[in-house]
Amino acid sequence: MAQEEKKFTDVNELGEFGLIDHLTRGIDRFQASTIKGIGDDAAVIRSGRNTIVATTDSLVEGIHFDLTYTPLKHLGYKAVMVNLSDIYAMNAYPTQIMVSLAISSKYTVEALEVLYDGIKSACQRHGVDIVGGDMTSAPRGMMLNISALGQTREEQLTYRNTAQPGDLICVSGDLGAAYLGLQLLEREKEVYLSDKKAQPQLDEYNYLVGRQLKPEARKDIIDMFDQAEFLPTSMIDISDGLASEIFHICTQSGTGAVIEEAKVPIHSQAEKLAFDFKLDPITCALSGGEDYELLFTAAEKDLEKVRYLTDVAIIGKILPADQGVRLLSSGGRYHTIKAQGWKHF
Amino acid sequence: MAQEEKKFTDVNELGEFGLIDHLTRGIDRFQASTIKGIGDDAAVIRSGRNTIVATTDSLVEGIHFDLTYTPLKHLGYKAVMVNLSDIYAMNAYPTQIMVSLAISSKYTVEALEVLYDGIKSACQRHGVDIVGGDMTSAPRGMMLNISALGQTREEQLTYRNTAQPGDLICVSGDLGAAYLGLQLLEREKEVYLSDKKAQPQLDEYNYLVGRQLKPEARKDIIDMFDQAEFLPTSMIDISDGLASEIFHICTQSGTGAVIEEAKVPIHSQAEKLAFDFKLDPITCALSGGEDYELLFTAAEKDLEKVRYLTDVAIIGKILPADQGVRLLSSGGRYHTIKAQGWKHF
Numbered sequence: 001m002a003q004e005e006k007k008f009t010d011v012n013e014l015g016e017f018g019l020i021d022h023l024t025r026g027i028d029r030f031q032a033s034t035i036k037g038i039g040d041d042a043a044v045i046r047s048g049r050n051t052i053v054a055t056t057d058s059l060v061e062g063i064h065f066d067l068t069y070t071p072l073k074h075l076g077y078k079a080v081m082v083n084l085s086d087i088y089a090m091n092a093y094p095t096q097i098m099v100s101l102a103i104s105s106k107y108t109v110e111a112l113e114v115l116y117d118g119i120k121s122a123c124q125r126h127g128v129d130i131v132g133g134d135m136t137s138a139p140r141g142m143m144l145n146i147s148a149l150g151q152t153r154e155e156q157l158t159y160r161n162t163a164q165p166g167d168l169i170c171v172s173g174d175l176g177a178a179y180l181g182l183q184l185l186e187r188e189k190e191v192y193l194s195d196k197k198a199q200p201q202l203d204e205y206n207y208l209v210g211r212q213l214k215p216e217a218r219k220d221i222i223d224m225f226d227q228a229e230f231l232p233t234s235m236i237d238i239s240d241g242l243a244s245e246i247f248h249i250c251t252q253s254g255t256g257a258v259i260e261e262a263k264v265p266i267h268s269q270a271e272k273l274a275f276d277f278k279l280d281p282i283t284c285a286l287s288g289g290e291d292y293e294l295l296f297t298a299a300e301k302d303l304e305k306v307r308y309l310t311d312v313a314i315i316g317k318i319l320p321a322d323q324g325v326r327l328l329s330s331g332g333r334y335h336t337i338k339a340q341g342w343k344h345f
Numbered sequence: 346m347a348q349e350e351k352k353f354t355d356v357n358e359l360g361e362f363g364l365i366d367h368l369t370r371g372i373d374r375f376q377a378s379t380i381k382g383i384g385d386d387a388a389v390i391r392s393g394r395n396t397i398v399a400t401t402d403s404l405v406e407g408i409h410f411d412l413t414y415t416p417l418k419h420l421g422y423k424a425v426m427v428n429l430s431d432i433y434a435m436n437a438y439p440t441q442i443m444v445s446l447a448i449s450s451k452y453t454v455e456a457l458e459v460l461y462d463g464i465k466s467a468c469q470r471h472g473v474d475i476v477g478g479d480m481t482s483a484p485r486g487m488m489l490n491i492s493a494l495g496q497t498r499e500e501q502l503t504y505r506n507t508a509q510p511g512d513l514i515c516v517s518g519d520l521g522a523a524y525l526g527l528q529l530l531e532r533e534k535e536v537y538l539s540d541k542k543a544q545p546q547l548d549e550y551n552y553l554v555g556r557q558l559k560p561e562a563r564k565d566i567i568d569m570f571d572q573a574e575f576l577p578t579s580m581i582d583i584s585d586g587l588a589s590e591i592f593h594i595c596t597q598s599g600t601g602a603v604i605e606e607a608k609v610p611i612h613s614q615a616e617k618l619a620f621d622f623k624l625d626p627i628t629c630a631l632s633g634g635e636d637y638e639l640l641f642t643a644a645e646k647d648l649e650k651v652r653y654l655t656d657v658a659i660i661g662k663i664l665p666a667d668q669g670v671r672l673l674s675s676g677g678r679y680h681t682i683k684a685q686g687w688k689h690f
Contacts, residue, residue: 131390
């Protein structure tokens with residue numbers, strides 16, 4: 001008789017979200033101060049009458065960044081922004097970060113100074129303190145992990161699981177540009193590797209390159225909500241692409257949604273480069289990721305408030321769950337939107 | 346004329362603490378809520394009437410652990426303990442952690458389940474919630490970063506910079522055992538690599554191996570302080586060895602110190618293995634590290650309280666700065682203690 005083989009499961013079978021769910025399912029809750037654990041942009045912790053939000057994110061060399069075309073200063077800046085974006089997505093304000101750095105011996109003190117210049121510059125811009133961290137060597141490359149804390153009043157928090165059918169779906173800025181910036185940088189790297197005298201052709205697409213290398217967390221949007229006395233019914237930041245994020249909101253809220261292709265904001269440079277690369281701009285917007293824009297929903301009664309928000313587009317509507325999550329194409333056809341994410345495994 | 350060369354500095358010239366100081370010197374403070382930033386076991390953040398403490402620590406494969414002899418379950422457990430130990434060293438209680446994991450494709454779902462079993466087991470034992478994290482792939486190996494949050498009342502906090510001449514120097518548990526456990530595991534690995542049929546000889550030194558692979562953060566000591574209504578004048582946890590930690594306390598407090606060799610607690614197995622390895626047990630205690638015991642100072646008036654604390658030894662005295670930081674050997678001679686740390690670069 002054949003001996004039974006022990007079966008091992010590749011992490012790709014579960015994907016990032018599936019894997020986190022799988023590993024943390026059924027964990028006990030011991031602390032009354034834990035209001036929200038895993039499953040939103042940040043954890044929510046009660047501290048007396050205050051509310052603390054906390055999040056963490058890592059950037060790994062060779063996975064999230066390529067130092068061939070990523071200046072260390074921009075890398076430091078981006079590592080902070082990725083975390084601050086998660087705090088803003090809770091409608092909270094970031095207050096402190098901790099920086100953990102693992103580096104191989106190829107990095108000199110001068111290189112780390114430049115990296116820290118980027119980290120400090122991001123903190124200065126957003127009024128955030130660097131309060132801790134640790135530094136260690138690594139056998140190869142660099143890994144930069146940042147944890148961020150923020151504060152807000154509990155009634156101001158915006159979660160992912162509180163959208164309601166009828167709500168308007170809104171997004172800040174424009175989408176797909178960071179992804180296209182990355183494609184451009186990758187192409188120029190290939191050109192450079194095959195001809196070391198080649199000069200990169202980036203001027204025409206400076207906006208896209210900037211979106212990839214130096215994203216900006218949308219504090220201005222949160223400030224504007226506050227001034228307009230507007231509170232989204234749900235919110236998430238766009239790190240994995242519009243498709244993935246609207247899926248999170250709908251799955252967690254128990255709703256469906258429709259997004260209108262024609263209303264999704266796409267920058268003219270993104271349209272142009274997508275055409276050059278024979279890519280569909282809406283696909284870049286749906287699945288590209290790294291936009292660090294805010295995707296939020298607004299109650300119908302707030303339509304007049306939302307309509308006049310600067311740099312915000314209304315792109316669709318939350319529907320009952322049985323309607324599914326769909327894209328209404330410019331040609332008038334409906335397409336089912338599929339969840340994305342876990343691009344790095 | 347010779348062209349001036351741009352000089353690059355190797356990180357080893359500064360060491361871990363020098364490098365962190367160098368990179369974070371003169372950073373701005375924007376948030377009134379930041380009570381203590383870099384430079385203690387954990388950051389201290391005000392939140393209304395409450396106080397939050399926050400810390401972060403990473404374990405990198407090939408630097409901090411070797412999977413040849415480190416079971417994944419123990420690795421997960423230890424990664425949590427290292428962080429909780431920093432929270433207890435502030436005389437605070439840990440409440441939440443976030444887990445960031447970067448892994449190469451060699452890790453299966455089943456392997457990660459075992460790792461998480463260790464993480465969950467540590468959290469259960471200390472009543473701590475896992476509230477977030479992120480998971481990503483890495484080109485090679487594994488890196489595990491944990492951030493921990495804790496809470497306490499502000500007047501209960503114990504810092505590193507508040508020791509006073511005349512204070513008693515105290516330590517929990519025993520020292521040097523984790524370092525000797527590591528030496529033993531490394532030796533057995535060499536034996537195994539040269540003869541795959543060899544069986545590891547660990548039984549005689551099970552205490553030492555346990556101290557290396559499965560350290561326990563000293564919640565019991567903090568509980569005892571609370572029951573005895575005792576507040577240390579300063580405290581730090583022992584991660585880099587007694588020498589390094591007493592140096593931190595003295596440098597930051599502006600004091601000297603004397604430690605009596607004969608009073609430093611060393612386990613009998615540690616004494617024995619040190620003898621086998623031709624090592625000086627006190628050197629292992631001073632410079633070995635990874636003990637995760639608590640080193641604290643007590644006002645003279647608290648002598649009677651401290652004397653009756655379980656598993657706590659009084660090992661020396663804080664002195665004025667001009668006395669230096671010295672070891673009084675069992676032979677009656679004084680030796681200057683040198684700072685350690687940064688073993689991983």
